[in-house]
Amino acid sequence: MSKDPEDRLTVGEVSRRTGVAISALHYYESLGLIASERTTGNQRRYPRYMLRRISLILVAKRLGISLTEVQHVFDTLPLDKLPTAHDWRRLSRLWHTQLEAKKREIEQLERELMGCIGCGCLSMKSCRLLNVDDELAELGPGPRRLDAAQAA
Template structure:
């Protein structure tokens, strides 16, 4: 017989995340626990899948606020189905494609930058192409 709920320690072990991270996710509304009669936290088994999606999304660079927004559309009383997860993936598809394109361009320009040796923010095509930031005066503009 499979247990219906996981303790926070079991969820930590199964997900590979520290208990403190799971508590953080809960405070941020990404996951939810229930309380036993002894006031111990327990998580429905499907929370493990939610935690996995959070980890994958974070590794892709999706901010926690966007993850929370996407997860808020999932049903709270039942396990999300394939269509629920597909909807989230579709919503992130274009953003991830843009990120991949930007990172690919950065990677390709990085070799040029390292080999250039100009050390000039004014002339650097990577951070200040055509010195378009000069009109804004001195100081960091892109950070």
């Protein structure tokens, strides 16, 4: 990490510059998404380049990428350096692929929902939203969900 004290920011400064609550910064740090150094008085100091990592977290949040997924890709980035433009291109390509997959899932659910609109049968046998791939058939005959609810 940087040795220049001018390149280090307090948690309050980072919070003001990024708009991220101090508690959230501490949480990100506990997940290993960002890192700080401690002063002799045991106060956190963040290297200025952590602002870039926090920006990536904010972009990911906006895209609906979970912190677990962010953590997964951040594990491939050095924590002690500024993420490069190359790093950002790699992350954005990866997140684009994930978003495309989510979009396909939503489109599939939308097609299944279209079959339900105006139907109202809620059939355990034929409604694909309620019984995806007829999973309940594996549990045997009869009203599987009703039996489970009554047993509970």
